[in-house]
Amino acid sequence: MNRQMAGYIQDNFTEIISSWQELMKNEKNERSFQVMPTDLMNQTSKEFADLMVSNLLESHQAYENRLNDFAEKVVRLGWSMTFVTKAITHFSEVVFDGMERAGIINEKNFRAFSKEFTNWINPIRDSTIDTYSKTWERTVSLQKIALQELSASLIPVFDKVSVMPLVGTIDTERAKLIMENLLEGVVKHRAEVVLLDITGVPVVDTMVAHHIIQAADAVRLVGAKCMLVGIRPEIAQTIVTLGINLNEFTTTSTLQRGVEQALAWTNRKIVEVDEQ
Structure with missing residues (x-):
């Protein structure tokens, strides 16, 4: 049949x-x-x-x-x-x-x-x-x-200044990858200032904040400064509500302001040049 x-x-x-x-x-x-x-x-x-x-x-x-x-x-x-x-x-x-x-x-x-x-x-x-x-x-x-590999890489934007854009939910597994890539990138690019951009992180709770604080502490141990950028109003409200202590962080609402501050830390600034 x-x-x-x-x-x-x-x-x-x-x-x-x-x-x-x-x-x-x-x-x-x-x-x-x-x-x-x-x-x-x-x-x-x-x-x-x-x-x-x-x-x-x-x-x-x-x-x-x-x-x-x-x-x-x-x-x-x-x-x-x-x-x-x-x-x-x-x-x-x-x-x-x-x-x-x-x-x-x-x-x-x-x-x-x-x-x-x-x-x-x-x-x-x-x-x-x-x-x-x-x-x-x-x-x-x-x-x-x-996604983990693409969203956890340290990108040099200026001499001594690098950015790590974080995208998506951060769990323990991703936090470990972020930490490894962050430390390797700081040494490789000889970064003095690292900007952690959380614009693409949908939720920042106590666990996510804990992972970010650990990453910042690790960066300081290898001789670089860490700045948290991309803090949206709702994220700021959540951080305050949860009582998360980010006092040791320099924080900004946008990546642009973070870059300006990072350049100031390395004795540089962005200036406009008049066209001749």
Whole structure:
């Protein structure tokens, strides 16, 4: 029966994909197909149909390779796991209904084909969910690592003056990375003043403040000064409400003012030059 099912799909490939796409477009609360360019939607649909057929005809290893490639693609496209499982269900429904209309499935073999479809779809659904979950976790992990590396680097802006922009939530793991990059950067760039820019940090609570204070203390131990910049009004209010002591910090509301103060500490200043 597997070959009979695969043969029907291959002989009616275009019609099956078209019917399946209509079902997917009509899924409530799912806009993956509605916003996807037509060419990309058609290509992805073909790859999905090929994956479904491969489970009927190809070896387990060949199917697993296709599945891994497809899972990576749909994760990049932003398909939810719910959308993927609905795609599998709708595809099997389209094929079953089509085979029934064509007379391939009838009263005599209905039970046998129903069991065969169940044996076909359930393993696909289970393996797809498992692969999708692993791919998603790996993708999120890689993105998190990339974000940590990009958002915790010390950038020299002037001689002896460097800036570290902090972006996103600061947890213990990120705080450790910030500390390491900060100290390495101070030594590497021979910085005398470091500006910690928290403009991109959404929330500053007691734990975040503790990590920032530790970073500033570490900077002072290697002979540099540390300034906290980018303190928005709501952040200032939170710091006061929580009773966080930042008295040992020089703080400014913007990076620009921080740079001006840093230059003053290193006996320099920004001057305007009249154009001749």
